[in-house]
Amino acid sequence: MSSKKKSLTIGVLGFQGDIEENVAATKQALQDLQIEGSVQLVRYPEEIEKIDGLILPGGESTVQSTLAAIQRSLPIIKKRISEGMPVMGTCAGMILLSKRAYDRVVGDTKQKLIGNLDIVIERNAFGRQNESFEADLSIGMLGKEAFKGVFIRAPAVSEVGKDVEVIAKLNNKVVAVRQKNIIGTAFHPELSGESRMHRQFVKMAADSKHGQKNDA
Amino acid sequence: MTISLVATEPKPKGVRVDVVENAQLVRGTTLLKRGFAHMQKHGVVMDVTNVEQAVIAEEAGAVAVMVLDKLPYDVRKAGGVARTASIKIIQEIMDAVTIPIMAKCRIGHTDEARVLEVVGVDMVDESEVLTPADEERHIWKWDFTTPFVNGAKNLGEALRRIEEGCAMIRTKGEPGTGNVAEAVTHIRLVNSEIRKIRSIYQDGDNQELMKAARELKVSYVMVEETARLGRLPVVNFAAGGITTPADAALLMNLGCDGVFVGSGIFKSEDPAQRARAVVLATTFYNDAKIVMEAQKMVDEKKSLLGMDTKNLELRMQERGQHA
Numbered sequence: 001m002s003s004k005k006k007s008l009t010i011g012v013l014g015f016q017g018d019i020e021e022n023v024a025a026t027k028q029a030l031q032d033l034q035i036e037g038s039v040q041l042v043r044y045p046e047e048i049e050k051i052d053g054l055i056l057p058g059g060e061s062t063v064q065s066t067l068a069a070i071q072r073s074l075p076i077i078k079k080r081i082s083e084g085m086p087v088m089g090t091c092a093g094m095i096l097l098s099k100r101a102y103d104r105v106v107g108d109t110k111q112k113l114i115g116n117l118d119i120v121i122e123r124n125a126f127g128r129q130n131e132s133f134e135a136d137l138s139i140g141m142l143g144k145e146a147f148k149g150v151f152i153r154a155p156a157v158s159e160v161g162k163d164v165e166v167i168a169k170l171n172n173k174v175v176a177v178r179q180k181n182i183i184g185t186a187f188h189p190e191l192s193g194e195s196r197m198h199r200q201f202v203k204m205a206a207d208s209k210h211g212q213k214n215d216a
Numbered sequence: 217m218t219i220s221l222v223a224t225e226p227k228p229k230g231v232r233v234d235v236v237e238n239a240q241l242v243r244g245t246t247l248l249k250r251g252f253a254h255m256q257k258h259g260v261v262m263d264v265t266n267v268e269q270a271v272i273a274e275e276a277g278a279v280a281v282m283v284l285d286k287l288p289y290d291v292r293k294a295g296g297v298a299r300t301a302s303i304k305i306i307q308e309i310m311d312a313v314t315i316p317i318m319a320k321c322r323i324g325h326t327d328e329a330r331v332l333e334v335v336g337v338d339m340v341d342e343s344e345v346l347t348p349a350d351e352e353r354h355i356w357k358w359d360f361t362t363p364f365v366n367g368a369k370n371l372g373e374a375l376r377r378i379e380e381g382c383a384m385i386r387t388k389g390e391p392g393t394g395n396v397a398e399a400v401t402h403i404r405l406v407n408s409e410i411r412k413i414r415s416i417y418q419d420g421d422n423q424e425l426m427k428a429a430r431e432l433k434v435s436y437v438m439v440e441e442t443a444r445l446g447r448l449p450v451v452n453f454a455a456g457g458i459t460t461p462a463d464a465a466l467l468m469n470l471g472c473d474g475v476f477v478g479s480g481i482f483k484s485e486d487p488a489q490r491a492r493a494v495v496l497a498t499t500f501y502n503d504a505k506i507v508m509e510a511q512k513m514v515d516e517k518k519s520l521l522g523m524d525t526k527n528l529e530l531r532m533q534e535r536g537q538h539a
Contacts (some may be wrong), residue, residue, distance in 0.1 A: 012452075014256045014258075015258065016257070016259050016279065016499060017221075017254075017255055017257060017258065017259075018251075018254040018255055019218060019257065019258065020257075021254060031536070043500070058254075058255050059255050059256075059257070059258075059259070059279070060255065060259060060279045060280070060315055060316070062274060062277070062314060063259055063277045063278070063279050063315075064316055065232060066276070066495070067277055067492070067495060067496055067497070069496060069500065069506060070499070074402070091255075096402035097349070101488035103314045105310075105311065105314075106311070106312070107316050109314060118487075124313060124314065126478075128310075128316075128317075128336050128337075128338055129248075129252050129316065129337075129339065129362065129363065130243065130244075130333065130336055130361050130362055131243065132243065132248045132251075132252065132376055133242055133243045133248070134242045134243075134245060134247065135239045135240060135241050135242070135243035135247065135253070136239075136240070150247060150248070150251060152248060152251050152252050152255055153252070153255075153316065154336070155401060170239055170240060171236060171239055172237075172238040191219055191247060191251050191254070193221075195312065215409070
């Protein structure tokens with residue numbers, strides 16, 4: 001980091017879902033990496049303009065895209081992601097980032113999506129809550145040790161675009177992807193009880209901020 | 217606040233381990249049950265009695281729907297015994313919407329709950345709105361893979377339900393009255409009781425904490441954890457009498473993680489609009505301008521008239537309180 005470094009600001013989209021768990025996991029990641037920074041809850045366009053990275057939490061994706069007041073913020077998020085702002089979506093967050101989503105039972109949903117992530121989502125791909133599960137995942141970018149995947153009424157990725165890298169699979173289903181500055185996970189790293197995935201994201205945001213500074 | 221995983225039952229029967237191809241899948245854990253409740257936070261769960269209402273709720277931005285045979289207001293009017301909803305209706309709703317489905321069973325009625333689990337609802341509400349099947353015991357919820365939500369009107373009740381395995385608490389309020397006063401009383405009481413044990417904990421006075429545990433009729437471990445966290449160890453929603461967007465904002469500002477709306481929406485004369493307004497106010501509860509916008513979306517002349525909670529013949533909140 002340059003001596004002129006400015007503190008890193010990570011936003012957590014604060015409409016609905018497990019917002020507080022993502023704030024806590026990100027704070028832990030900053031502390032573990034000894035990066036000076038803060039975590040903010042963001043909801044309004046002007047707040048989203050100011051952050052260095054954004055996390056879209058788990059929750060109910062239908063709700064997170066429904067209200068008009070929320071829809072006002074989605075184009076700003078789309079613009080900032082297109083400009084290179086690092087973003088991580090977990091579960092419902094990944095659904096919002098995707099370009100298309102359909103439900104395993106109900107079929108195509110009319111929900112509004114941000115659409116930067118070139119994947120198709122199958123919602124509730126593993127079934128309802130009784131079928132929710134924990135399973136160890138092998139995720140190369142997080143090292144050799146298994147990562148506890150917490151899947152709650154989880155989606156899966158049914159199609160990936162050509163620029164999308166698959167970073168985790170469970171049997172034959174794609175459950176985590178990366179496309180340049182975008183990470184999407186079908187599971188909830190904020191509930192794993194460890195910060196490896198959030199550290200990966202914080203590093204991405206720090207590198208991106210650092211890079212921009214050099215370019216300027 | 218991060219998720220708390222202190223489970224007082226070491227080997228819950230509701231946990232299932234399956235091996236699917238190359239993966240071992242563990243289901244029904246405390247993490248998955250409480251985690252499900254965490255995904256509901258900052259959301260509105262709406263009571264519905266049919267597919268049409270469920271679709272309106274989903275389109276308005278409900279985080280889940282709660283299926284019951286009659287809305288609490290109608291349960292109150294009808295009298296008689298209130299039981300779990302028809303399975304056929306629950307299944308029709310499951311096929312019609314993508315959001316989670318909850319359904320109510322009677323307090324202590326393990327087999328109604330078992331039926332709901334097999335049907336595949338996402339959460340069971342062991343509810344005082346229905347007529348209790350057991351006045352002295354609640355369901356041992358650790359035996360289920362499906363998570364449960366329970367009502368409580370004070371800290372002791374809340375912690376006893378958590379000790380029995382419930383993954384989410386809601387205030388009891390006084391259902392079906394359109395009067396938010398009792399829900400306010402309950403959340404205020406829980407908050408002040410937590411403040412009290414927290415200060416005992418911070419003083420390091422174990423004797424006093426044990427005394428508190430005995431008064432609350434709950435284990436020391438449970439009280440200590442709650443005192444350390446300074447909040448209930450599971451997600452806590454408000455319920456009972458919420459009628460307007462401002463009602464929802466009031467309860468969110470008192471520290472609730474989300475709200476349940478029973479009769480308030482579908483016993484009003486403007487349900488679709490009101491449902492959207494309550495969701496908006498719950499999401500932006502701490503932004504008075506947006507709560508005002510939400511309040512403007514509803515017409516007070518169309519609100520459920522409501523009733524005084526002081527002279528009710530049936531006080532649902534008292535059901536199961538001593539167990």
